[in-house]
Amino acid sequence: MQLHPLVPTKEYCDGFGNICHVIQALAGRLTISSDFLVRDSGNPDDMAPDAAQSSLETLPVETLVYLLGSRYCDTDRLSEFAWSEFGKVPKGWPLVQAICDFVHDHITFGYQHANPTKTAHEALKDGQGVCRDFAHLAITLCRCMNVPARYCTGYLGDIGVPPDPAPMDFSAWFEVYLGDRWYTFDARHNIPRIGRILIARGRDATDVAITTSYGLHQLAEFKVVTDEVTSAEAPGSPGAAVVNS
Helix, strand or coil: CEEECCCCEEEEECCCCCEEEEECCCCCCCEEECEEEECCCCCECCCCCCCCCCCHHHCCHHHHHHHCCCCCCCHHHHHHHHHHHHCCCCCCHHHHHHHHHHHHHHCEECHHHCCCCCCHHHHHHHCEECHHHHHHHHHHHHHHCCCCEEEEEEEECCCCCCCCCCCCCCEEEEEEEECCEEEEECCCCCCCCECEEEEEEECCHHHHCCCCCCCCCCCCCCCCEEEEECCCCCCCCCCEEEEEC
């Protein structure tokens, strides 16, 4: 991470394994940026249609926090709806996929629908939002159905798909615990994708905010770029992506 002007930073690892930095920003303009090359396998997200759902008593204790309600995942308001909608769906992978299909079809994506205080229940009611709203609603419905689910934020470039002319942004998806491991799901795109670059995981967007500020501030400019680098540009690096933000 690069800061201009340069200010001291304290680095720590939070309770979810994310690397965080604490700074005291000076008055005036502060630029925070990063620029790096990631070598990716080039394989799409793993799929395991036979992955089973663990019973509550056999779940690893570290997954239990991802069954609880959180700031944007208001399970208490959606539990009855979830069981009425998905109670008869076979457990495991088919259940999670059914939830993704529902969220994908129910919410209309649009940056103009972004609202930093929108919860999963409100996203269900509004039927519109951005990628974090897709993730929050799917996570909440999974938790209501006793499937541990956690929020992910990161980069997702237009690799293996037609280029999107809209300005790039950070992306949100989620992971669920099935069988004996975590699997990636994306209710917004609802297809396996190539080149996900994970930045952070948490209960919801609260835990993985780009910045958490204590005091007045104004965002003057925000830019995310994720481009695929060909092997000719980066020898021996198939599936590489260059990222800056």
